[in-house]
Amino acid sequence: MGPGRSARPRGTSLIRHTPVTLCHIDELPDGQSCGFDPHHCGQDSVLVVRRGGQVHVYRNACPHHDTPLAWRKDAYLNAARDRIICFAHGAQFEIETGRCVLGPCLGQCLAALPFFVDEEGKLLLL
Ligand code: FES
Numbered sequence: 001m002g003p004g005r006s007a008r009p010r011g012t013s014l015i016r017h018t019p020v021t022l023c024h025i026d027e028l029p030d031g032q033s034c035g036f037d038p039h040h041c042g043q044d045s046v047l048v049v050r051r052g053g054q055v056h057v058y059r060n061a062c063p064h065h066d067t068p069l070a071w072r073k074d075a076y077l078n079a080a081r082d083r084i085i086c087f088a089h090g091a092q093f094e095i096e097t098g099r100c101v102l103g104p105c106l107g108q109c110l111a112a113l114p115f116f117v118d119e120e121g122k123l124l125l126l
Contacts, residue, residue: 019124022048025117028055033076033084035060038125043068046113046125047076049084049095055123057115058098062086063108084110 020038028034028050035044047060047069060068060076064086070076071087078085083101084093091103098110114126 017126019116019126022046022057022115022123022125025050025055025121025123028123031077031081032074034074035070035076036125044070044073047084048123049076051081051095054096055115055117056095056098057113057123057125058084059111059113061111062088062091062105063100063110064089064091064103064105 022036022038023034028048030050030052033047033049036046036048037044038046044060047058049056060070062069065088067088069084069086075087076084078092082095084095084098085091086093086103089104091100091105093100093110098112100106100108115124116126117123
């Protein structure tokens with residue numbers, strides 16, 4: 001095999017991710033946020049918000065300084081519960097898009113994570 005060539009087709013990966021169960025969808029009340037530590041690293045690396053029947057899953061890291069967003073367990077929303085907030089410097093993010101609409105990282109986005117809800121109602125992170 002010559003330089004710069006690969007045995008695998010482009011766009012494929014040797015790494016396969018097994019979906020990780022975060023919770024059952026019924027454990028997420030509408031209008032609530034919740035943090036998860038799916039990889040058992042000692043702190044919540046994933047945040048989930050359920051709003052209006054929709055579920056949104058993001059990496060728990062602010063684009064401003066890559067720090068966790070919450071000031072205490074599961075506290076990711078503002079008082080009106082209509083935006084995700086970073087408690088370090090007050091950045092606010094749209095729940096639906098993760099885009100910062102106020103604060104020092106204006107226009108940047110939280111990293112959305114792939115997930116699905118299975119037929120039993122389990123929320124799985126891909
Ligand atoms: S670290 Fe989030 S706003 Fe500064």
